Structures are given as structure tokens and as C-alpha cells.
Amino acid sequence: xxxxxxxxxxxxxxxEPFDVKxxxxxxxxxxxxxxxxxxxxxxxxxxxxVCTFDTEEVFGMDLFPAIAANPFLVFSAQIERSxxxxxxxxxxxxxxxxxxxxxxAV
Amino acid sequence: xxxxxxxLLLCSIAAGPPVDLRSGYDDASAETRAMQDDDxxxxxxxxxxxxxxxxxxxxxxxxxxxxxxxGDATVSMRGVAARYPLIDKATNxxxxxxxxxxxxxxxxxxxxxxxxxxxxxxxxxxxxGLQSRGMPLNVDADNPFVAAGRRLFxxxxxxxxxxxxxxxxDRAGMKLAGAVIPQGHPNGYPEYRLEWQAMGSLNRRLRxxxxxxxxEPFPPDSPEMAALALYLAVRAKGLKVETxxxxx
Amino acid sequence: xxxxxxxxACVGRRFLLIAAAGTLLPAIAAASPVQxxxxxxxxxGDATVSEGRVKLDLPVLVENGNxxxxxxxxxxxxxxxxxxxxxxxxxxxxxxxxxxxxPRAGVPRIQTRIRLATSQTVVAIARMRDGTFWQDSVxxxxxxxxxxx
Numbered sequence: 271x272x273x274x275x276x277x278x279x280x281x282x283x284x285x286e287p288f289d290v291k292x293x294x295x296x297x298x299x300x301x302x303x304x305x306x307x308x309x310x311x312x313x314x315x316x317x318x319x320v321c322t323f324d325t326e327e328v329f330g331m332d333l334f335p336a337i338a339a340n341p342f343l344v345f346s347a348q349i350e351r352s353x354x355x356x357x358x359x360x361x362x363x364x365x366x367x368x369x370x371x372x373x374x375a376v
Numbered sequence: 377x378x379x380x381x382x383x384l385l386l387c388s389i390a391a392g393p394p395v396d397l398r399s400g401y402d403d404a405s406a407e408t409r410a411m412q413d414d415d416x417x418x419x420x421x422x423x424x425x426x427x428x429x430x431x432x433x434x435x436x437x438x439x440x441x442x443x444x445x446x447g448d449a450t451v452s453m454r455g456v457a458a459r460y461p462l463i464d465k466a467t468n469x470x471x472x473x474x475x476x477x478x479x480x481x482x483x484x485x486x487x488x489x490x491x492x493x494x495x496x497x498x499x500x501x502x503x504x505g506l507q508s509r510g511m512p513l514n515v516d517a518d519n520p521f522v523a524a525g526r527r528l529f530x531x532x533x534x535x536x537x538x539x540x541x542x543x544x545x546d547r548a549g550m551k552l553a554g555a556v557i558p559q560g561h562p563n564g565y566p567e568y569r570l571e572w573q574a575m576g577s578l579n580r581r582l583r584x585x586x587x588x589x590x591x592e593p594f595p596p597d598s599p600e601m602a603a604l605a606l607y608l609a610v611r612a613k614g615l616k617v618e619t620x621x622x623x624x
Numbered sequence: 625x626x627x628x629x630x631x632x633a634c635v636g637r638r639f640l641l642i643a644a645a646g647t648l649l650p651a652i653a654a655a656s657p658v659q660x661x662x663x664x665x666x667x668x669g670d671a672t673v674s675e676g677r678v679k680l681d682l683p684v685l686v687e688n689g690n691x692x693x694x695x696x697x698x699x700x701x702x703x704x705x706x707x708x709x710x711x712x713x714x715x716x717x718x719x720x721x722x723x724x725x726x727p728r729a730g731v732p733r734i735q736t737r738i739r740l741a742t743s744q745t746v747v748a749i750a751r752m753r754d755g756t757f758w759q760d761s762v763x764x765x766x767x768x769x770x771x772x773x
Contacts, residue, residue, distance in 0.1 A: 273426060277416040287702065287730025295422040297573075300739070302716045327726030331734075336712055336720040338691040338737040339573035340419040345723070346730030348702065405687040554767030555687075570688040624688045 272296055278355055278371040287348045290321060290328075292357060293340060300335035312362075316341055319359040323349055323373075349375050391546045393611045398548075400558040400623050408570070412622035420502060420568040420620025423575045426495055427503030436487030442500070445484065449507055457508035458617050461606040463519050470521045470602040474501050474577055492596055498566045498575045505566065505619030512616055513563055515609040525607025528600055534591025540604075555624065561612040562605065564621020571624065578605055654741065655718035660711045663718060664749060667709060668757050677758040678708070678750040689740040689766040697733035698750045698758070705732035706751045714744035740766050 277291035294316060301313025315335055321328040328347045347355065356370040401409060412418055432443040446452040457473055464471035474492075477500050482489050490497040530541040543552070544560035551557065565578040572580075579596050582604060586593040594600040664673065681695040698705045703725075710720035720738055732750070740746070747761045 273422050275416065275421060275425065289730075291416045293417065293419060293422055295419075295426075300716070322726075323728045326728045327724075328728040329726060330724045332722040334719045334721060335717055336715050336739045338739050340422060342417055342419065342735075342737045344417075344735035346733055347728055348730040349728060405683065405685075407683055407693040408687060411691075411693065570691040573690050 272361075272365070272367055274357070274367070274369045276357060276369045276371055278373055280372070281374045281376055282349065284350050284375045285348055287346045289344055290347050290355065290357075292343045294359065295340055296361065298333075298335065298337055298339045298341060302335065314362045316359050316361045319343070319357065321345070321347070321355065321357050323347060323355050324353040328355070349373060351375050393545055394548060394559045397561070397612065397615050398559050399561055399563055399615055399618065401564070401618060401621065403549075403556045403558045404622070404624060408622055408624055412618065412620075418568070418620060418622060420566070420575060420622060423495060423499045423502045423566065423568075424506055424620055425499075427499030427501070430496055430500050431503060435481070436485040438486055440485050442480070442485075449503060453504045453507040455508050455511055457505040457619060458511045458513050459515060461602060461609060462516055463521070469599065470519075470525075470606040472578075472602055472605050473504065474579065475597065475602070477501060477504065493577060493580060495575075498577065501577065502566050502575065502620045505617065508617040509619055510616050512614045513609055513612050515606065515613065517610045517613070521603050521606050522610050525603035525605075525610075528604050529607055529611075534586065534589035536589040536591075538589045540585065560608070561615055562608040563612055563615045564618035564623065566619065567621040567623055569623050575620065578608075654714050654716055655712070657713045657745070660713050660718045660747060663711060664709075664747070667749060667751070671755065671757055673749060673757040673759045675759060678748050678760045680710075680746065680748040680760040680762050682746060682762045682764055684762070684764050686740060686764055686766040689742070689768075691737045692740050692766075693735070694738050694746075695733065695735045696748050697731075700732055700750075700752065702730060702732070703727075704752055704754070705729075706753050708732070708734060709749040709751070710738070711747045711749075712738070712740060712744060713747070715739070715741045720746070740764070742766055 273295040275293040279288050282288045296316050297314060298316065299311055299314040301311070303311045305311055313335065315337070316333050318332055320330045329345045331343070333341065352374045354370050355373050356368055358366065358368045360366050401412065415421055430442070431449050432441050434441045442449070460473035460476070461470045463469065474497070478489060478497070481487050530539050532539045540560065543557050547557050548559040549556065562578050566575050568575050579601060582601060583593040677699045679697050679699065682692060686692050696708055696710065698708070705725050707722060707724040709722050711718050712720050721736070723734055725732060743765045745761050745763045747759060750758045752758070
């Protein structure tokens, strides 16, 4: 289980953009490194991240080994009604994880 | 006189501990400082949240958690990290906060020890440390271990034959390759180092320095490590706790 | 220069063998500006890329290449940007990220932290919904920490 810190305002103004801030505990092992015995350390990165609001896509990102360990991401969203913002991501082990936050639009 | 001579020679080149204290924060780049300042972007908070979860999670045959004895950490742990290391009453020896947490785990909870540098151990230390963030380090200096720690700090070691003091007292603020040499204060541990791409303890940092001068590091639980940690805290008296700090 | 025999020593068979083996070992892989140009061409097809509108914010002097704060923003109204693409010319792999903005995206701006293997140029490309492409690049210096683990 990967730890995720998702920071979203609980309440936003309708149609006004707000920041979605995300930290994911993940080594983002690049696949370029070798261990003490000289063996390649297999790649293990978060490769895809999608943010949706209810069913609509807000933001999507393909990640590569050049994204730093414990990925940090800020992007912007805007909504017209209250609903649920969810972040879904997939890593090289096929682990899919979803984090959600309720956002109220006023 | 014969014994004083080397001491006098040493004094003539040594600057002594810093008078004008600078946290490693002050020597870090604007980007690194910004990373520390924003709790939502400071990767150390991934460990803090881990520790917060650990705090109330029962462990061991007694089914006790940290919270069973200490209650709400935001109240009971406030200011604690600023007073460590302290002299343990039972053993009359310096006790670091990391070690105290470890002892609580094995002796009071009778649970399996948390491996050093594990996410669980660093998380608990970070969560406890956070409760003192912004408070000045104020460690009791009235014991002989402080002088012992200072002696270790000023003793040359390793193949490079360097003491801690030669870099962090005498040459603090100067540059080693492209990087500023910091005064070397312990006020942000456990801290997130970009070099490690992870959280780490003061022990890991000290070990890192000793390996750097090609010395054999003192064992993690040795009296030497504890005395060094104590002297460092006394030397940094008044600097604010920054846990979880971010450093290059 | 490791592997060279001391001056004046006879160059023996063993040394030649080692030297030959050395040429077969792969060098440390790094992307190149050409490789990035090819990737950008694949992205834009027959279109052209103009300088401007997209702004890539990176420190010019990087303290530690493991974690470099990066902000990319596009001077465009909400909804006008289709996607953002970042490339690093001298990383082992040139692609850094591809981001797409959906119908609920707000201002076209992202902030993240990237790895840079060495001093190099980083390129940002913005693809607009009107089919135009815009770019910005930053040439930066990556210093190495003196005390490494």
C-alpha cells in the first residue's frame, strides 16, 4: 500500500480554478541503477496517473523514470457542482490505487 | 606544558563552535527551502502521516499503542524533541529520542523492535518531532557527556584524517565542491534528503559523514553516537526544531 | 584512464584482451538532442513549433539532480491547451512526462519534481486545441553534492 497525501480545498467557488496537490510515497526506481553486486535493479515507477471529477477527466499524466522519487504534482481543476475528485494511478507492478476527496462547489 | 602544547596549536587554527547559528535551512537553495515550507509538498510528511497512523496502532502481546500511555501526541509530545538527547535516569547515560522510541516499543509495548531507518521508525520519530516544530532546542548541558561528545567532534578520524569540527566549525559557510558547508546542526531530524531520495535519521547522517572521511562509523547504538548527538544538540541550543526538514 | 599499463611496460596479450572487452561494454546511456528532436517530430507530425506562450520554470543552477522543482505554464485561456510534454536531452531516457488536460482542467499549469542526470537542456512543448505547438527550453547546470552516500 502506497501512502498518498492529497490536498484539495473542501470548498471551492463554482467555475473558479483551484489547485489539486499530490504527494505519493513511491521509490520511482528508474531501472538505470545497479545494486552492490552489480545487478540491474528492476524498474518500478508510477507510470500513469488520471484525475477525474465524478466521471469527467480533469487531468492525465504519463510518468517516466525522470520523475523524482516520492512524486509531487500540482495541477488545476474547475467544477460547476459538488462532487468527488478521484486520483487513480498505476505502477510497474500493476498496482492500481485510487484516492478520493469530496469537493463542495458554492 | 607538554600536554598543553598540541591543544594550544589546535586552538590557534580552530574557530570553535559557531556563535552565529545558521540552520542548514539557511544554506539550502530557495527551491529546497520552499519544499520544506509547504506541508503539502514536503515529502517528509509522507513519513509523518505514517507515524501518525503508527501512534495509535496497538502492537505486541499487551495490545498497547503509543496512544495507550501517551494519549494525544499533539499534547503529550509537545516540546519533547527539543529536550532530547537527555540523560536517562535509569542508566545515567545520554538517550536519544530515536532510542527512547525504540525502548518504548520493545520494553513497554513488548513488541518487535522497529528496524532502524524503517518507514515505521522514521515515521514515529518524525511525528513526535513535528510536535516540537518551531520550538528552540533546549537540551540539558549540565553533564560530562557533553564534553565527551565535543572531544569526539573535534577528533580527527579516518583515512582523510578529518574531524567534524574542521568542516563544520572552522570551514562552515565555505564551499566543498559546489556545495556550501553547513554548520551541521541536528534540528531537522529525521529529515528528507534529496541525496537519499528518502527520509533518514541523524544516525544515518553521522554515519554518512564518517564514511565520507573514510573512518569506520561508530555503531548506531554506541555511547559515542549518543555523546555526539548530545553535543550537537547542545551546540545548536536555541535553533528551532524543523522536523521534518528538507536538505540537499 | 584506468586499464592502461604503466608507461614503458610491455603491452601484453592480457591487456589487449581487456581493452578489446572494454570497447564492447556499453557506455553509460544518455539521450541526445537528436533523439529529442525525433520524439518532438513524432509528436507534432507536419506542424511547426513556435517559441513562446509556454513557460518552463527550472532553476538555472541545480543543487541536486535527484529532485529538481519544475513549473510549466501556458499563457492561454482555460480549455485552450490540449497537452504538455517535457523532454530532457541528456537523461538516460529523454521523456520526462506527457500531461493531458481534460474538460474539467483549470489553468494550464503543472508543478512537479524531476530528475536530471547532468547539466543539459530541458524542453517543454505545449499542444493547443487549435492544433498549434509552442515551446520553451531551459539550459541548466547540475552540480553534485560533495558528500554523497
